[in-house]
Amino acid sequence: MRILIASMTLIIAFWTDTGVAATTLVTGARIYTMGPQGVIENGTLLIEDGRIRAVGAKVELPAGATVIDAAGKIVTPGLFVPFSALGLVEIPAVDATVDKIQRGGDFSASFDVADAYNRRSAVIGVNRVEGITRALIAPVAGYSDDPRYQSQIFSGLAAVVDLDTDANYLTRRGAAMVVNLGAGGGSLTGGSRAAALQTLTTALDDARDYAKHREDYDRAARRSYSLSRADLEALQPALQGTLPLIVNVDRASDIEILIALAHKYRLRVIIHGGAEAWMVAEQLAAAKIAVIVNPLRNLPASFDALNASKDAAAILAKAGVVIAFSDGDADGQTRNARNITQYAGNAVAHGLPWIAALEAITLTPARLFGVDNQLGSLEKGKAADFVIWSGDPLELTNYPDAVYIDGHAVPMTTRQTLLRDRYLKLDSDRPPAFN
Amino acid sequence: MPNNTLNGQIMKNLIAALAVFFSLALLSACDATKTEIAASKDAYAGRYHALPSKPTLLQGATLLTGTGEILENADVLIRDGKIERVGKELDGSDAVLVDVSGKWITPGIIDVHSHLGVYPSPGIDANSDGNESTAPVTAEVWAEHSVWPQDPGFVAALTGGITSLQILPGSANLIGGRSITLKNVPARNVQSMKFPGAPYGLKMACGENPKRVYGSRGVAPSTRMGNVAGYRAAWIAADDYRKKRAKGDEDTVRDLKLETLADVLDGKILVHNHCYRADEMSVMIDVAKEFGYKITAFHHAVEAYKIADLLAENDICAAVWSDWWGFKMESYDGIRENAALLDNAGACAIIHSDDDTGIQVLNQEAAKVMGAAARVGINIAPERAIQWLTKNPAKALGIEKVVGTLEPGKMADVVVWSGNPFSVYSLVDDVFIDGALIYERGSPAHNPVTDFSLGNSAATGGAQ
Numbered sequence: 001m002r003i004l005i006a007s008m009t010l011i012i013a014f015w016t017d018t019g020v021a022a023t024t025l026v027t028g029a030r031i032y033t034m035g036p037q038g039v040i041e042n043g044t045l046l047i048e049d050g051r052i053r054a055v056g057a058k059v060e061l062p063a064g065a066t067v068i069d070a071a072g073k074i075v076t077p078g079l080f081v082p083f084s085a086l087g088l089v090e091i092p093a094v095d096a097t098v099d100k101i102q103r104g105g106d107f108s109a110s111f112d113v114a115d116a117y118n119r120r121s122a123v124i125g126v127n128r129v130e131g132i133t134r135a136l137i138a139p140v141a142g143y144s145d146d147p148r149y150q151s152q153i154f155s156g157l158a159a160v161v162d163l164d165t166d167a168n169y170l171t172r173r174g175a176a177m178v179v180n181l182g183a184g185g186g187s188l189t190g191g192s193r194a195a196a197l198q199t200l201t202t203a204l205d206d207a208r209d210y211a212k213h214r215e216d217y218d219r220a221a222r223r224s225y226s227l228s229r230a231d232l233e234a235l236q237p238a239l240q241g242t243l244p245l246i247v248n249v250d251r252a253s254d255i256e257i258l259i260a261l262a263h264k265y266r267l268r269v270i271i272h273g274g275a276e277a278w279m280v281a282e283q284l285a286a287a288k289i290a291v292i293v294n295p296l297r298n299l300p301a302s303f304d305a306l307n308a309s310k311d312a313a314a315i316l317a318k319a320g321v322v323i324a325f326s327d328g329d330a331d332g333q334t335r336n337a338r339n340i341t342q343y344a345g346n347a348v349a350h351g352l353p354w355i356a357a358l359e360a361i362t363l364t365p366a367r368l369f370g371v372d373n374q375l376g377s378l379e380k381g382k383a384a385d386f387v388i389w390s391g392d393p394l395e396l397t398n399y400p401d402a403v404y405i406d407g408h409a410v411p412m413t414t415r416q417t418l419l420r421d422r423y424l425k426l427d428s429d430r431p432p433a434f435n
Numbered sequence: 436m437p438n439n440t441l442n443g444q445i446m447k448n449l450i451a452a453l454a455v456f457f458s459l460a461l462l463s464a465c466d467a468t469k470t471e472i473a474a475s476k477d478a479y480a481g482r483y484h485a486l487p488s489k490p491t492l493l494q495g496a497t498l499l500t501g502t503g504e505i506l507e508n509a510d511v512l513i514r515d516g517k518i519e520r521v522g523k524e525l526d527g528s529d530a531v532l533v534d535v536s537g538k539w540i541t542p543g544i545i546d547v548h549s550h551l552g553v554y555p556s557p558g559i560d561a562n563s564d565g566n567e568s569t570a571p572v573t574a575e576v577w578a579e580h581s582v583w584p585q586d587p588g589f590v591a592a593l594t595g596g597i598t599s600l601q602i603l604p605g606s607a608n609l610i611g612g613r614s615i616t617l618k619n620v621p622a623r624n625v626q627s628m629k630f631p632g633a634p635y636g637l638k639m640a641c642g643e644n645p646k647r648v649y650g651s652r653g654v655a656p657s658t659r660m661g662n663v664a665g666y667r668a669a670w671i672a673a674d675d676y677r678k679k680r681a682k683g684d685e686d687t688v689r690d691l692k693l694e695t696l697a698d699v700l701d702g703k704i705l706v707h708n709h710c711y712r713a714d715e716m717s718v719m720i721d722v723a724k725e726f727g728y729k730i731t732a733f734h735h736a737v738e739a740y741k742i743a744d745l746l747a748e749n750d751i752c753a754a755v756w757s758d759w760w761g762f763k764m765e766s767y768d769g770i771r772e773n774a775a776l777l778d779n780a781g782a783c784a785i786i787h788s789d790d791d792t793g794i795q796v797l798n799q800e801a802a803k804v805m806g807a808a809a810r811v812g813i814n815i816a817p818e819r820a821i822q823w824l825t826k827n828p829a830k831a832l833g834i835e836k837v838v839g840t841l842e843p844g845k846m847a848d849v850v851v852w853s854g855n856p857f858s859v860y861s862l863v864d865d866v867f868i869d870g871a872l873i874y875e876r877g878s879p880a881h882n883p884v885t886d887f888s889l890g891n892s893a894a895t896g897g898a899q
Contacts, residue, residue: 093643093763123761296792299556299591306557306891335761342799345859396802396859399810416760416770423776424811426744 023048023062024407028071029388031055032355034363035377045075047384050407055378070388073401076358077378078133078385079341079393080365082292082324083246083272085334086124086135087117087161092331100330101142102156103149109203109227110234111156113139114173119165123335125414128163130338131393131400133385134171136369137161138246140330141180143187153185153199154178154227157234158246160369162385164405175369176270177238181258182249183304193254197261202226204265207235244268244368246292250304252276259287270368273328275305278312281319290322290368295347297328313360314351323347323356324364345394357394383407479579481629483618485869490514492527493851495536501825501840505818511540513847516870521841535851538864541821542841543598543848545828546794547707547754548734548787552602552617552625553578555586556791556887566605567612571649571656572669574637575691576612578602582625585885588791592619593874593883595795596850596863599630601832603734606640606709607648609656609665613695614638614707616832620868621883634833636731637699639666641710641719642765663718670726673697705731705833707754711765713741720749732831734787735759737769743780752783752831756793757800757807774801774823775808775815785827797824802857817857 024047031043033055044059045052054060061067090097099116102108117137127135138158141151155178160171180188185196206225210232216222217229225232237243249255250273259280262269271277274291277284284291295313300306309315316323325343327333333340344357352360366376374383384407391398403410422435491513498506500521510525511518553565564581567573582602592600597619604611614636617628641662650657656665673696679687680697698704706723710716710733723730732752733739737760739746739753746753755777760769777784786801788794801823805815829839838846847870854861865881866874875881 091761091764091767296796298795299587299791300888300891301791302557302559331762336758339758342796342803342859346796346799349860349862394859395806396799397806397809397857399806419768420740420770420772420776420811423741423743426780432741 023053023065024068024384025059025061025065026068026070026075026386026388028069029073029075031075031378032077032358033378034077034359035379037379042071043075045378045386047404047407050384052378052380052382052384054380068388068402070401074389074391074393075378076131076387076389076393077362077376078387078403078405079131079361080376081127081132081135081326081333081337081340082365082368083138083158083326083330083333084135084337085113085140085330086127086137086163086337087119087121088113088137088139089331089334090118090121090123100138100140101151102139103142103144103151104147107228107230108152108156109154109177110230111139111154112159112174113137113156114159114161114170117159117161117169119161119167119169122415124163125411126335126416127337128403128405128410129400129412129414129417130341131387131389131403132163132337132340133387133403133405134160134162134365134371134375135337136175136365138176138178138330140178141184141188141248143184150188151180153180153188153196154203154231155180160371162405164408164410166408171375172369172371174234174237174243175371176244176246177234178246178248178272180248182251182254183302184248197257199226201261201265203231203235204239207232207239211236211239238267239265241266241268242370244270244370246270246272248272250275250302250308252279252307254304255280256283259283259289262287262289272326274312275301275308277321278309278315279307281316281321284316285320288322290324290364291316292324292326294328295325295343295350295352310346310350313347313357317352317356322364322368324360324368341394342396345396348394354394479577480626481631482624482626483620483622483629483631484627485516486620486871486873488513488516488847488867488870488872490527490530491533491867491870491872492525492530493533493535493540493849494525495534496538496540496851497855498841499539499541499818499821499856500842501542501821502842503818503822505816508536511841511849513849513867513870516847518841518843518845518847518849520843537854539852539855539861540841541596541850541852541856542825542839543850543866543868544596544797544824545832545839546592546597546600546788546797547732547785547828547831548789549592549600549602549794550605550789551588551592551600551791551794552582552584552586553604554791555583556588566607568605568607568648571608571645571654571665572610572692573604573608573612574610574669574693574695576604577615578604578613578638579615579625579629582615582617582628584622584625584628585887587885587888588794589619590621590874590883590885591791592794593866594863594876595797596852596856596866597794597797598848598850598866598868599829599832599834599838600794601636601707603636603638603707606638606644609640609645609662610669610696611638611640613704616834618868620873621885630832630834632834632837635695635698635704636707636832637695637704639706639708639719641708641715642712643763644709659715663722666719666722667725669696670700670722670728673700674726677701699728700726702729705729705831707732707734707831709734711735711737712768713738716742717745720745720751731833732783732785735766735789737766737773739782740770740773740776741768743777743782746777747780747782750783752785752827753777754785754787754828754831756789757786757803771803771807772811772813774804775813778815778819778823779813783827783830784823785831786823787828798852798856798861799859802859805857817855820857
């Protein structure tokens, strides 16, 4: 049976990969490797069986390779979105298509969105053709006045996926865990952000105690815990420092407490949102806490974000904080995850070095989620995720000529290009449905 | 539309305006109802007057005039709040000379769809004043009576070069109320922001929002056909009121709701219709024809590209996003090329924000459309794209005779950009409104700070 499944998988892989040359050579481009080789002018990228075989100014031309002339073009690693609900949401206002939220129930930290991923979602294609090749797909909290529909402060586990069309999409399950603090966390725990912190520390203490007394717990010979068994298990890698906690938090005072808490429990923390993180940039750098920011955010949208600033990305980076970009709104950064280049460009406009902005949308997310050994830069042996651009990828008037995931040239047709083409000319005698 | 009042003299001559007001007030004391109505209307007259300015000559920039032209190494001469001349090597010996070589100049950016002031920052219930969602037709409410001038979003919008903007009620209702067009100047009250002579707008909404808001309460409308029945019932009542009003019937009790709707039928108020789907826009055009009013612009219009020909035929603008799509069912068919396909079909295309962040980067939103259009061989030059942000929105707001292009005699609403405005790296360096320097990047003297941000922001606290 196992052999049968394996061979079926092979057949599927063969079918989905038909038309893909095993060896591909991209020549003549300016290649931003984001690795030790830096920028290569008139460079060549050699792809074999989905991996980067070689990259450099001089690469020997293998026989039988498909050659792609990219003279005058720019090649970058595939873009990596560090927080999204791609494949988890088709239309936010259509409830049955929304799988990013888990409300109530008997588990929270262990809720794993990976199994809800729909690789056929139209939303994925729209973003894929804009150069997004990998993404973190993450759960978010549901807020409600009705306690039955409230989420808990742990939203659950996030996964890294590739955005290709084939079934082999899961890059890493359980790549991060999402936690909510600040005003959001407070509203999930009875009204005070202090209660959210207390809920978190109680859960961490419980998870530690549980790890030492699993057998007693199973014999009902240990005290009760605030979380279910599955959740306590899910927290173990977080306590061991191998599972990063993505913490949704904006206010500087909350971040200061989070820094102390991360130190006490030896947690790996990534701040998501972080409107006021720039105000404590030095402390964050010292604590090695990364921040996923929206470089367009400058309004006091809430009292947690009074000091939001478009200078945040540059200030954080200058202080030595690792940064990445997202909208901050889970829905916005899903259907328009592609706007990650706009965020990067605006960060540059407000003082971030250009190459640092490109790193923030390629290599940095791969590092944050522990997949940089195979992704994030164009280096020998890594997965062949790359984009050929018509010009500066951060300029909004530019666009990808081609997008590759694991060496596969992805289809550049999307539901949106089909709609566009159908209505490009309105002078047909027949209704557009025939186009 | 009272274009003849848009000559700029009125707002300059405050004394004359006050004289008119007092004479009307006197008349109302003598005569009864009719003139009383006229006088009370003037009670809401705008009190905007331009901030102090100096004659200024901006020298040596690349100009996107908004008329479809691009001028290299050209100058703009501003005097008495007006654009005096545009061209090469202008003489401005008595003016403040500003070297803007290497920079770009555009007309002030105009956003036809904003909720600044009515849904201000911080976005809390106490400040939520944009939707009078207590009845499906609330033509009697005026957005200006909700506008909080201390919304930090106004000064932030200056960093996007916004000089004029229309503040609309929300879209919960079939007919949400009167909009107001503002000059984006810091002020203590809304009256001091009202764009002189700009006609009022009426906010209407199609589709999911009204039917969801009311249908969920078990009252009409709960369907799209219920929506249309609701508009028609309102216009029937308005038409009846309008006829009575025209006859000067003494028994006619003043009705705020019907007064606004009758003013639409009289062509004094412009209709701004929130509508997503192509089929619904087509129906709304029929509703307008039934009652003899004109739809000035469809807003959001994510499917406008499907009926670009119909919109062009009917001279209806479509104010669209670059790439908002798929957040609800009726936005599922949004495409980035929307504005470009409209423009290509000869329709009036506008990029709008409906968002306090988007309003700061309308230039970038247009750039996305340019990039998407280029992929299908539609090359939109900067001098053409800028019209989506200047000339066309001015048309939709009925203020195109006084703003929207860099032409002599127009209000000197001018933006200086650090580079090509369609580059993501370009920033707004200077914003002039009626010739007055309202914002200058990096200059504390020209970086307004709202009361709310004062002492509440460790950042610059102001527009930046």
